[in-house]
Amino acid sequence: MKRAKNSNDHGQAGVCQRPSLSASSPTEDIMATTSRSTTSRSPEFMPACGCCGHERGFPVEGHADVRTCERCGGLNGRCYLGQSYTLVLPQWDAPDACDPADQQYFDLECLGSGGITRRHGWFNPATRKITQVG
Numbered sequence: 001m002k003r004a005k006n007s008n009d010h011g012q013a014g015v016c017q018r019p020s021l022s023a024s025s026p027t028e029d030i031m032a033t034t035s036r037s038t039t040s041r042s043p044e045f046m047p048a049c050g051c052c053g054h055e056r057g058f059p060v061e062g063h064a065d066v067r068t069c070e071r072c073g074g075l076n077g078r079c080y081l082g083q084s085y086t087l088v089l090p091q092w093d094a095p096d097a098c099d100p101a102d103q104q105y106f107d108l109e110c111l112g113s114g115g116i117t118r119r120h121g122w123f124n125p126a127t128r129k130i131t132q133v134g
């Protein structure tokens with residue numbers, strides 16, 4: 001027992017213990033990443049939804065200023081015009097491809113080379129194509 005204590009006092013063992021203490025932080029990082037992915041699905045404040053007026057929505061990955069309405073699932077926010085085409089394609093959906101009950105509202109303020117364009121209407125979430133404008 002005394003020998004072990006002496007070797008600790010010489011510092012070598014103490015130095016060795018520090019890295020093993022910091023080795024617990026990668027585990028904390030993994031736990032933080034896990035909880036972050038669940039908290040990203042919690043609704044945040046957003047300007048009133050253009051469809052239902054609800055003021056809370058889920059963040060959309062890759063789009064800092066776009067939210068998916070918590071109540072109706074509509075897309076609300078602003079982004080670059082090119083980015084908005086990854087959310088809603090600039091194409092009409094096939095006439096009978098989407099059940100009216102399945103279509104989703106979108107209202108996006110888009111900044112493009114021609115200035116700010118408002119893209120709003122309804123789209124088919126399965127194909128991301130437009131079913132109705134305005």
Ligand SMILES: [Zn+2]
Nearest residue numbers: 049052069072
């Ligand atoms: Zn809504």
